[in-house]
Amino acid sequence: MRSVSGLLLAAAGLVVSLPAVAQRRNVANLSLQPEAQVELALKGNDYLLVGISALAPLNNVSGPTFAGGQLRLGYERFWSEKWSGGATLRVLGGPSDGYGDFIGQAGNLIAGLLLRHTSTAGSFVFGQRLGAEYGTAYNAQGRDVKDRALARLRFDVERPLTVGEKVTLRPRLAYEAAAYVRLQRDDNELKERVVDFGNLRGEVGLRFSPALDITPWVAYQTWYINTLPQFDNTGKQVGGGRTNLLTPLLGLDLRLTFGSTAAGTERRQLPTQH
Helix, strand or coil, X not given: CHHHHHHHXXXXXXXXXXXXXXXXXXXXXXXXXXXXXXXXXXXXXXXXXXXXXXXEXXXXXXXXXXXXXXXXXXXXXXXXXXXXXXXXXXEEECXXXXXXXCCCCCCCEEEEEEEEEEEEECCEEXXXXXXXXXXXXXXXXXXXXXXXXXXXXXXXXXXXXXXXXCEEEEEEEEEXXXXXXXXXXXXXXXXXCCCCEEEEEEXXXXXXXXXXXXEEEEEXXXXXXXXXXXXXXXXXXXXXXXXXXXXXXEEEEEEEEECCCCCCCCCCCCCCCC
16 A cells, blocks of 8 residues: 555645646636436446536526537456456537546547556545547537647545445545647747646545436646736736636536446446546
């Protein structure tokens, strides 16, 4: 567990240090992000996943406005109790294509691979998820959208609690950082931030049965950008530069699980964030 503790401390240091180096900060309105999931339980802990979600920023004047939708497909195979890997495919659409798991992420057809490690310490469950994705724009609608590769690293900890005979609570905290893979940068191109996206999420999963999970969650998502600085007549910077775009999120995941192995007493099911 020493290596796991070291990774968690490194992640905590990253959370603290990233906002400190930025010069500007912009907080958007709260956005709603519900998702409906259907999971097919396979042999052991393996699964197939289909998820459909929407993003609706809250407008103080007119209320929620639909900003995009996401279709998520996934498969994961468990090689042991601690190690698993899989593949994902996300299709994005709507008036604002490209929000994905991170608002502002390039592309609207995103394929990925993941590697996961899970360990326990007493009643706590620790997880680390490493992902690699490639996003391409099949429907850019006249916008300048680049195809980009993205690396993702997530750390999470949860502590399942049994309430009564049928309900299990899964309080959980997770942080994920993501960065575009940069092989070469043009001389006239602005230097990008080391980390492009961050997401801090807290949730309390409610597991009513092997077939039904409901997870309300809140998150604070950050998009780290660097643009040309803007100055007023006195030379004071009024915009641009190194900026953190923050979006508070409120979500609700509803998961239905099917398959002959779904009710197995030995089966360990992942949180709805997957």
